[in-house]
Amino acid sequence: MKYYNIITFGCQMNIADSETLAGELEKREYKATNNLENADIVVINTCAIRDTAEKKILAKIGGLKIWKKTNPKRILAVGGCMTAQKEIPTNLIKTFPFIDIIFGTENLSNFGLLLDEFVKTRKKQIQTAPETKVSRCVEPKRDRQINAWVKIMYGCNNFCSYCIVPYVRGREQSREKLEIINEVKNLIQNGYKQITLLGQNVNSYGNDNPEKYGNFPQLLKEIDKIKGDYRIRFMTSHPKDLTKELIDVIANSEHICHSIHLPFQSGSTAILSAMNRKYTREQYLEKVKLIKSKIHDVELSSDCIVGFPGETEKDFEDTLSLVQQVKFLNMYMFVYSKRKGTAAEKLEQVSDSIKKDRIKKLVGLQNKISAELSKKYVGHDYKVLVEGFDPKENCYVGVTDSGKSVFIKSDKNILGEFKLVHIESCKGSKLYSNIIK
Numbered sequence: 001m002k003y004y005n006i007i008t009f010g011c012q013m014n015i016a017d018s019e020t021l022a023g024e025l026e027k028r029e030y031k032a033t034n035n036l037e038n039a040d041i042v043v044i045n046t047c048a049i050r051d052t053a054e055k056k057i058l059a060k061i062g063g064l065k066i067w068k069k070t071n072p073k074r075i076l077a078v079g080g081c082m083t084a085q086k087e088i089p090t091n092l093i094k095t096f097p098f099i100d101i102i103f104g105t106e107n108l109s110n111f112g113l114l115l116d117e118f119v120k121t122r123k124k125q126i127q128t129a130p131e132t133k134v135s136r137c138v139e140p141k142r143d144r145q146i147n148a149w150v151k152i153m154y155g156c157n158n159f160c161s162y163c164i165v166p167y168v169r170g171r172e173q174s175r176e177k178l179e180i181i182n183e184v185k186n187l188i189q190n191g192y193k194q195i196t197l198l199g200q201n202v203n204s205y206g207n208d209n210p211e212k213y214g215n216f217p218q219l220l221k222e223i224d225k226i227k228g229d230y231r232i233r234f235m236t237s238h239p240k241d242l243t244k245e246l247i248d249v250i251a252n253s254e255h256i257c258h259s260i261h262l263p264f265q266s267g268s269t270a271i272l273s274a275m276n277r278k279y280t281r282e283q284y285l286e287k288v289k290l291i292k293s294k295i296h297d298v299e300l301s302s303d304c305i306v307g308f309p310g311e312t313e314k315d316f317e318d319t320l321s322l323v324q325q326v327k328f329l330n331m332y333m334f335v336y337s338k339r340k341g342t343a344a345e346k347l348e349q350v351s352d353s354i355k356k357d358r359i360k361k362l363v364g365l366q367n368k369i370s371a372e373l374s375k376k377y378v379g380h381d382y383k384v385l386v387e388g389f390d391p392k393e394n395c396y397v398g399v400t401d402s403g404k405s406v407f408i409k410s411d412k413n414i415l416g417e418f419k420l421v422h423i424e425s426c427k428g429s430k431l432y433s434n435i436i437k
Contacts, residue, residue, distance in 0.1 A: 001031060002028075002040045002041075003030060003031050003038045003040050004022070004030040004032060004033070004039060004041045004042070004043065005032070005033055005035075005041075005042050006025075006032075006043045006045060007044045007045065007060060008045045009046055009053055009057055010046070010049065010080070011049070012196070012235065013169075013198055013200070014045050014047060015149060016140070016150075016151050018043075018045045019140035019141055019142050019143075021043055021108070022141035023138040023139050023140045023141045024112040024115070024138055025041070025141075027112065028112065032141075036064075041074065041076075041115075042067070042074070042075070042076050042077070043078075043079065044060060044061060044077070044078045044079070044080075045080045046079065047080065047082065048080075048082040048084070048085060048164050048339070049163070049165070049337075049339075050334070050337040051338065052337065053082075054082055057082060058095075061092070061096050061099070062096065064076055064098075065096070065098060068098040069098070075115070075118065075119075076099050076100050076101075077099075077111070077115070078092060078102050078103075079101075079103040079107070079108070079111065080104075081164070081168040081169065083102050083128055084106065084128055084167075084168035084169070085167070085168060089102045089126055093126070100118055100124060101115065101118055101126075102126045103125075103126075103127050103128065104128035104129070104130070104168070105170075106170050107127045110127055112138070130170050142192075144415075144416065145190065145191045145192050145416060146192065146193055146194060146415070146416045147192070147193070147194040147195075148187045148195055148196070149198055150180065150187070150197050150198065151198045151199065152197050152199050152202060153173060153199040153200075153204075153205050154169065154170065154173045154199075155169045155171045155173055155200065156171075156172060156200035156201060157171055157201075157204070157207075158200075158276075159276060160265075160277060161274065161275050161276045161342060161343035161344040162305065162308065162336065162339065162342055163339070163342060164342055165200055167341055167342075169200065171208075172204060172207065172208050173208060174206050174207075177206075177214060177222070180197075180219065181219075184223050184226060185226055188226055188228040189228075191416075193231065193385055193416060194230060194231045194233060194385055194387075195223070195230060196232075196235065197219075197220075197223075197232065199234075199236070201237070201238040201241060202216055202234045202235065202237060203216050203237050203241035203246065204216070204238065205219055206218075216241075217245045217246045220232070220246070220253070220256060221249050221253075224249075224253045224254055224255050224256055226255075229418065230255055231255055231256075231257050231385060232253075232255045232256045233256075233257050235261045236261055236303075237260060237261060237262050237263075239262055239263070239264065239277075239283070239284050240277070240278045240279045242287055247290060247291055247294045247295065248294065250294075250295060251294045251295045257402070257403065258297050258298045258299070259300075259329075259401065259402050259403035260291060260301075262284075262287070262288070262300055262302055263302050263303035263304075264284050264302050264304060264322060264326075265305050265308075266304070266305065266311070266319055267315075267319035267321060267322030268281065268311070268315035269281045269282070269318075270310075271311055274308065274344075274347070275344070276343070281322065285325065285326070288300065288326050297401075297402060299329040300326060301328055301330045301403060302328045302331045302332070303331070303333075303334070304323070304332070304333050305334050305335075306319070306333065306334065306335055306358045306362055307335050307336040307354060307355030307358060307359070308336045308344065308350070309336070309344055309347030309348055310350075311336075311350055311358075319362065320362065320365060323365055323366060324369070327369050327372075328369065329370065329373055329402070329403060329404060330366070330370055330403075333359060333363055334359075335355045335356070335359050336350070336355065371426075373429075374430070375426055377400075377404060377431055378423050378424070378426045378431070379422075380422075380423055381420060381421065381422050381423075382400045382401075382420070382423065382433075383420050383421075384398030384399055384406050384408070384418070384419055384433075385398060385399055385416075385417075386398045386408065386415055386417050386418075386419060387399050387415075389415065395407035395410075395432075396409075396410055396414055396415065398421060398433070404431065406421060406431045406433045407432045408421055408435060414435075419435050419436075420435070420437050421435055422434050
């Protein structure tokens with residue numbers, strides 16, 4: 001029996017990529033293991049979005065030197081966004097000569113072939129050149145029959161000045177519409193309760209060939225017609241491409257969750273322009289107003305970057321006021337990290353001390369808002385999908401249609417089930433409930 005272990009860094013796209021890598025390994029009769037000592041092959045799926053992520057990855061690779069030395073027959077593969085950068089593969093081989101396979105994000109479909117060649121020849125395999133067309137590869141090996149990640153497109157055309165993604169994932173390529181719909185149908189028939197559609201910018205699905213693919217609202221509408229008891233989520237949305245048509249489709253749907261992740265990144269129009277985000281503060285707030293007018297029980301989540309080059313105290317105050325005005329259910333908050341090769345790298349940087357002070361203020365404000373929003377759930381009933389178990393709380397974790405997590409006490413294993421719960425109490429932003437049925 002041969003065993004594999006995949007270590008994933010980064011976003012949901014990387015998680016989906018790791019499921020594809022697992023599919024390639026399962027096809028070759030490897031079985032998953034959480035014990036590194038049992039693993040015959042370790043695959044590290046990397047992230048390049050922030051400098052801190054790369055440092056953690058390099059430390060992880062270095063820590064596998066003894067693992068590899070103990071048994072030279074073991075295989076170490078490194079792929080993903082970090083390795084898609086031009087100079088990285090060469091530097092990795094120099095620093096960590098015990099790496100056997102290196103592949104980029106656009107070479108995912110060739111991972112199995114690279115592994116086969118290495119097993120046959122024991123010669124290093126390196127492939128990071130962009131492919132002209134990204135293929136879907138084998139059937140992904142998904143962990144549990146609860147949530148299934150479904151990639152509807154690859155790459156990004158936005159070139160936000162702080163972001164390295166377009167350089168490591170290539171240009172936007174939409175998947176065949178019928179192929180996506182058939183994949184979702186198959187997942188629902190096989191018992192998956194939640195389908196999450198993925199893209200660097202899902203709203204721009206079909207833009208590379210509108211006549212062939214249609215657009216994202218049309219795709220959502222077709223998927224929503226599939227019979228069954230399931231939910232549809234999607235991420236990530238770019239505000240500039242979020243349309244009234246999309247909002248209407250969500251509002252009138254049966255299965256699409258009333259939860260929208262809409263990154264704003266900064267509340268300052270000047271900083272948004274420097275970020276090359278292609279919308280203003282006012283335009284963002286208008287879209288939020290339209291969403292809330294059409295979908296009355298909607299909850300919004302977002303991303304925000306603090307300390308972007310040139311951000312003044314006034315710019316930061318604009319961010320705080322936008323957060324206070326919109327009232328996000330939750331938010332991913334980041335300190336700006338300079339990335340080599342991006343336009344923002346050359347701009348005047350904000351000091352680390354100012355960044356730390358600002359992120360502290362923003363986190364404090366969001367925590368306060370999250371706690372306030374949680375109170376409105378108390379005393380009401382909600383249908384939740386039980387997605388996990390929290391050992392610290394000794395409770396199952398269910399998620400509402402709007403994306404709010406709820407703790408549930410149960411002596412029975414209810415993982416993967418829809419449950420109707422009554423919210424009994426609230427501690428900070430945490431909700432506690434009892435099962436009605």
